[in-house]
Amino acid sequence: xxxxxxxxxxxxxxxxxxxxxxxxxxxxxxxxxxxxxxxxxxxxxxxxxxxxxxxxxxxxxxxxxxxxxxxxxxxxxxxxxxxxxxxxxxxxxxxxxxxxxxxxxxxxxxxxxxxxxxxxxxxxxxxx
Numbered sequence: 424x425x426x427x428x429x430x431x432x433x434x435x436x437x438x439x440x441x442x443x444x445x446x447x448x449x450x451x452x453x454x455x456x457x458x459x460x461x462x463x464x465x466x467x468x469x470x471x472x473x474x475x476x477x478x479x480x481x482x483x484x485x486x487x488x489x490x491x492x493x494x495x496x497x498x499x500x501x502x503x504x505x506x507x508x509x510x511x512x513x514x515x516x517x518x519x520x521x522x523x524x525x526x527x528x529x530x531x532x533x534x535x536x537x538x539x540x541x542x543x544x545x546x547x548x549x550x551x
Contacts (some may be wrong), residue, residue, distance in 0.1 A: 426444040429435045458466060476513045505524065507515045 426440050429440045430437065458470075462470065503515060504519065505513050506516055508523065512523045514522055
């Protein structure tokens with residue numbers, strides 16, 4: 424990753440990046456080969472677990488990127504959802520039922536955590 428950053432971002436010449444990359448690649452290769460000699464004795468579990476976790480994280484990232492792309496495409500103005508009626512009240516468009524929207528005193532806060540959504544309504548204190 425640092426080699427790619429050095430080539431693409433920092434625009435270093437390839438000959439300056441190659442020898443440090445080769446050194447790190449050789450050390451990583453030595454470490455991996457020493458770890459692979461332990462596979463018959465039970466190290467296969469650790470490698471399998473690492474592969475499984477990497478697969479889950481790659482799939483998660485792919486799903487999030489698909490979600491972000493879908494959310495970016497679904498942008499549309501609020502006028503598609505609500506309109507102002509003849510009596511001055513805000514109401515849903517006919518596509519969504521055309522009912523009047525109710526008004527409450529206070530303000531709402533939408534909280535979304537781990538796929539559970541909550542609407543917190545905060546009412547001002549009655550000072551009468």
